[in-house]
Amino acid sequence: MNIQIFGISKNFDVKKAQRYFSERKIKVQYVDLKEKTMSRGEFNSVKSAVGGYEKIVDENCKDKDLLALYKYLTDDAKEDKLFENQVLLKTPIVRNGRQATVGYVPEIWKTWE
Numbered sequence: 001m002n003i004q005i006f007g008i009s010k011n012f013d014v015k016k017a018q019r020y021f022s023e024r025k026i027k028v029q030y031v032d033l034k035e036k037t038m039s040r041g042e043f044n045s046v047k048s049a050v051g052g053y054e055k056i057v058d059e060n061c062k063d064k065d066l067l068a069l070y071k072y073l074t075d076d077a078k079e080d081k082l083f084e085n086q087v088l089l090k091t092p093i094v095r096n097g098r099q100a101t102v103g104y105v106p107e108i109w110k111t112w113e
Contacts, residue, residue, distance in 0.1 A: 003027070004095040008109070046095060049099055050100055063087055066088060070085070091103075092104065
């Protein structure tokens with residue numbers, strides 16, 4: 001199992017996800033999105049695993065101006081804007097190979113063990 005967690009360290013659900021895997025002694029690679037963003041390949045992998053870029057947008061994002069701008073873009077431009085501004089992503093994003101989840105979903109992670 002090769003688990004990656006993408007998130008922001010101050011996010012409560014990110015901390016819960018890290019604790020979930022730590023308690024099960026599962027090694028995790030943590031990527032802080034404030035320091036290093038997802039590559040295009042990682043972004044595309046997550047996007048396809050969860051069913052589209054619309055499912056990884058955080059509607060409760062702290063940057064309300066950026067979120068408003070994003071909502072008024074054409075559908076063609078939304079995906080690129082989301083990739084460029086990864087603060088709009090709902091976290092934690094947890095990857096296990098080609099599988100991925102968005103948010104805190106231990107019921108799915110149990111199936112990976």
